[in-house]
Amino acid sequence: MKLLDEAEEYEPLRRHSRANTGPAGVAPPGQTANNDRLKFKVAGAFAGVGGLERAFEQAGHSSTMLCEFDRAARHVLSRHFPNAEITDDIRTLTQLPDCDVLTAGFPCQDLSQVGRRQGISGPNSGLVTTLLKLLKQKAEAPQWVILENVPFMLSLEGGRAIRMLADALEDMGFSWAYRTIDAQAFGLPQRRRRVVLVASKVHDPRPVLLGVDAGNPAPKKRGSSACGFYWTEGNTGLGWAIDALPPLKGGSALHIPSPPAIWFPKRRLIATPAIEDAERLQGFDAGWTDISDFDPLGVRKRWRMVGNAVSVPMAKWVAEQLTVEQPPFDDEAEADALPASGSYPRAAWGHDGRRRRSAVSEWPISKTPWHLASFLEFPAVPLSRKATQGFRSRLVASSLRYEDAFLADLDHHVETVGAS
Template sequence: MPASTTCGFRVAGMFAGVGGLEEGFRRAGHSSSMLCEFDPAARHVLSRRFADAEISEDVRALSALPDCDVLTAGFPCQDLSQVGRRVGISGPNSGLIGSVFDLLRKKAVTPQWIVLENVPFMLSLDRGRAIRLLAQEFESMGLSWAYRTIDARSFGLPQRRRRVVVLASKAHDPRPVLLGVDEGPPAPFKRGNHACGFYWTEGNTGLGWAIDAVPPLKGGSALHIPSPPAIWFPRTGTIATPSIEDAERLQGFEPGWTDLMDFDPRAARRRWRMVGNAVSVPMAEWIATRLTAERSHFVEQDAGDLPSEGSWPGAGWGHGGRRGRSLASEWPVSRPRQHLASFLRQRPTLLSRKAAAGFLSRLVASSLRYDPKFRSDLQDHVNAFGRP
């Protein structure tokens, strides 16, 4: 175990957002020395929540990385997201990860660990160019790496949030850390009377449907407006959206984490964007805990090499001059499930008539399959408002 872990790792966070990765590391006993974030509202949150950390504004303006044991970077996903621009890793936002690699190459002593996070669509977009570029960058600096798609539900949160975590190191083998434990996905279960989350901004080609969970919280819709997911409560027929405080909790933050009243009382919409863009705190805490856990030699069933062309699978690694697939599932652990309806602490807000009617009209016109009771409750919800 590295000597520095006795008093905790020093963490430097790039694209820190509101500190999801860094808060997870703090809960595991580590501390952040420097955080870099472009959004002024998010920087305000960071300055309040990480008072001892130096706060920087633009990764492109940094002349050097501070001395640190761990470098975290949940880099922008706008160009890599399935619902984003899809221009790829060279896009104006996601391409900023290049600045991080430039800083790493200038560093005389590479951090012990590098932790990246982004959306799973990057494994297939543009034939997997993004994940290949990350692998090539790490290998050019002599680092071993591993990546894994992880679902936030693995940690008991009722949010279906799948994210790719990439872990790299020059001094350590990242495979036992990230791939060495696996619970496997739980058996699927029927809807029953469980609350179900969906995207009310969709309805043409998808629903974002999630049983006993919400779909991934998003920074905004294609219309660039805050878009908290809606929730259908079959027991009562209610169609509503969660409060921002419960959305924070769905990401693993304490309620009120992103409060901006002392920054801009009119900035409520910014909170939804910041929460939607955040990294799940329990997932980050699990990663941080794994970095200092006792680990046996990595042994995995041979799943073959990573493909030289085309998309990459949900997990893989590069070590000792070889690249390999991994059979690791999206569920490294399986913590007790928290049911969505009982997880919410605040009364949800009824979805507006305009939003519900628009979604219903798109749904009916589509070829999507859906529960007849869901449609019936949607129609009743719209009718209950009366005519506008």
Template sequence: MPRISYGVTGLFAGVGGLEEGFRRAGHETEMLCEYDEVARHVLSQRFKGAIIKHDVRRLKSLPGGGILTAGFPCQDLSQAGQRRGIEGPNSGLIGKVLALLRKADVPPAWLLLENVPFMLKLDKGHGIRWLTKQLEEIGFSWAYRTIDALAFGLPQRRRRVLLLASMQHDPRPVLLGEDYGSEKKVEREGHACGFYWTEGNTGLGWAIDAIPPLKSGSALHIPSPPAIWLPETHAIVTPAIEDAERLQGFPAGWTNVDGYDSKARRRRWRMVGNAVSVKMSEWIAHRLAISYPVHEAGALAPLPEEEGWPSAAWGQAKGARSRVNVSEWPVKQPRQHLASFLEYPTAQLSSKAAGGFLRRLTASSLRYDPAFRVDLERHVALQSS
């Protein structure tokens, strides 16, 4: 089957997770736009030759044709964020993208948006309902799907919504045409487990043989890497930034900007936490390089009018909409175990961090593995001595 190569324009590009995945699939990055200065420096080093802009609000137009990617800000749509919704000051910047699409002389062949799954539930699904309506009014057909990056083999649980739209093509066979099905529950069985030491009151952010989703840290750029329990050695550690980059699918050192910013280490955690999984991006980029027949729709399953939307759905610019019964695992690629994945020296979780987590955990009603508490108490005692 012949493959198609597109030029890629990336808005809200961060450090290029979406665009690196597309490059690996044979597409060429033409323009990137990113507000953060340090992230723009990373982009300039990793995508030499691409035009780099610094503020989507100042763009007058978009390159015609090709693929437009936009992992737009999630702060107002995240469960852990401010929950101001799609019109919030950060996530509302998607409105600027829509305005550029409305006035484009030559629209992109494909539009790929990325955000957090909570946007499907927040305000009874107002954000996704508003966004898809805007796309339909412009003339786009669309499909979206919640996908867990664990499906692509890296030991990080990271669920994201990918929305693919086009005025020329049917997005359904690309985004919805593969489905592995639900992954079986992983038993601990001595595996390393990731958790967030900043939690402990109402949850653990617990992941067996994986880490929970990497976070960008606080608004003050304070890094917040997850902790990892290594039962074989009874250790409680945090991963190196290089392994965090690898957990996102980048090569180690992707965000190394020490020569540019002497305080860059904290910024690196923030940039990596904000990034899109490269392997997830590469999967859809490969599928966009193939020409698919028009998808034949089956029986329609209506989308709700006054409640949150399902994990996958599609709609046409002039026509039907429907929910879709697909899993969050389009494929299942060979998965690496977390303990053996780590290549760089880990750091012991500090006594202060571990002790605070332990106090919150024991005061809560959360269920947890007794062996985990024993090793956590041992760790606090050793770190405090």
């Protein structure tokens, strides 16, 4: 039986003992100080609506090429990145452009816990192999490669996806490090755990990604806070999040993009956030994915694009780490080798022919978080009576445990909301 508050609850990790990164404004050899630092040229594959690239832009860099298959997302990219070349299919690229940083939040449909689970050989997630071939063919590799995907890839098929990525990068002479990071660490009230992998042939990526750690916070107590959950579920899990939303998703258990719901205990309201607040929960400006001039009926497409996006504040932290002087990495503190088979850990690295697990937490930093209810700026949309009744029926028929107050407010909402 799974407790409601235990859904995706943090597991305790020991506090990482390594010293924090050096002061901002001190640049690595060959780079200038913070106010006049080297400007990276960024090429983005599987760019979506530009979460990674927007983050690098905020950190002072610029995008030269963005590749994205989805037409609606390309429309968004063309509006926000007018100086970048927009291409439509990684499979038709003959070569990667010259760039300092290559970013790729590659498709997660085959690697997601709620997706098809076909693994790294699936028709969507497997497209990353095309990117790796293009990278291998490039005479001068980018200084940095940044990959992003879902944590389930670390365990699906015994960690086959992350092993394949590590093997391919090492074959090309890259050192690499990855870390599971929760976007809540950057202050936004959305629990969003993602694996970020940083690789380089000329730099050590380990201090960039693993050199600073705030430690996972203690689990929250609900009190009177608003709570997010997936109204499309209720059989085996809820995605329950206290004072936050569960991860925004491009799809749902009903195989359609849909927002999570929010329980507002003080108002006895069950509602979903506006699309504009969903954009803000990903770190974009409200209206970032507006495609009314492209598809007047494209609201559902906006939810899919936002759900598939990379959290901008998280990616900005990574971008900033690339131009901050890092202390030497203390690899003596991490002597545990990675398993020969089976799942990979939440963080690890590969360097000089060695692969090791890392004990860092999912919170590299810890910014003061917004409360979910006070973060929302746009009117929440009451969940329909039909949707609420369906969720309630699944919940009470399941073995999940829940608060009596939550069930009472579901019933209250059914009684008061208009049928739709």
